[in-house]
Amino acid sequence: QVQLQESGPGLVKPSQTLSLTCTVSGDSITSGGYYWSWIRQHPGKGLEWIGNIYYTGSTYYSPSLKSRLTMSVDTSENQFSLKLASVTAADTAVYYCARVGIAVRHFDYWGQGTLVTVSS
């Protein structure tokens, strides 16, 4: 059973960088066939795709976040990470990590989500 678990600070100050890590178990990030993804959900709102990363380090970012976004992968730890710079209150959201197929790009496994609040 594939499991994903987000970790990172729940509170970030405005203008700082939001950093989250997703630890994957039950599957190897290097097994191929999948991208590893971040999605967020503003409080009471819908789902917003942030970006995908392949285990080789290839990335695909949302155009609206691309200028502030960095995703990376640590194959030795079976983890992938998100960094979002210059955050504002508008970045307050629940952040999910998920697995998404390369050929069929739907999200089949999700982490439980972690709430990140941007506030001073």
Added chain:
Amino acid sequence: EIVMTQSPATLSVSPGERVTLSCRASQSVSSNLAWYQQKPGQAPRLLISGASTRATGIAARFSGSGSGTEFTLTISSLQSEDFAVYYCQQYHNWPPLTFGGGTKVEIK
């Protein structure tokens, strides 16, 4: 960017009723559409991919149809555990991968 529009925003139904949720794409996505169910405090769960293929373990009362720009998720007989928010997602043209705004199915 392909914009996904779901209707209605909220649907009030009674248990046992048949439910039909709609999703429209701003341009053709062929059959590259998925449906998700999200309950309060939980992550979304994949229900349907390829517009009509149920994911593993999904009950047969859930069915998806459509292609191109018009899609439907049908719940044949609503159970108490089906009260949730439902999202569609296109994966035809990306980036970005885009979701609809969701339909909340609530108890009448």
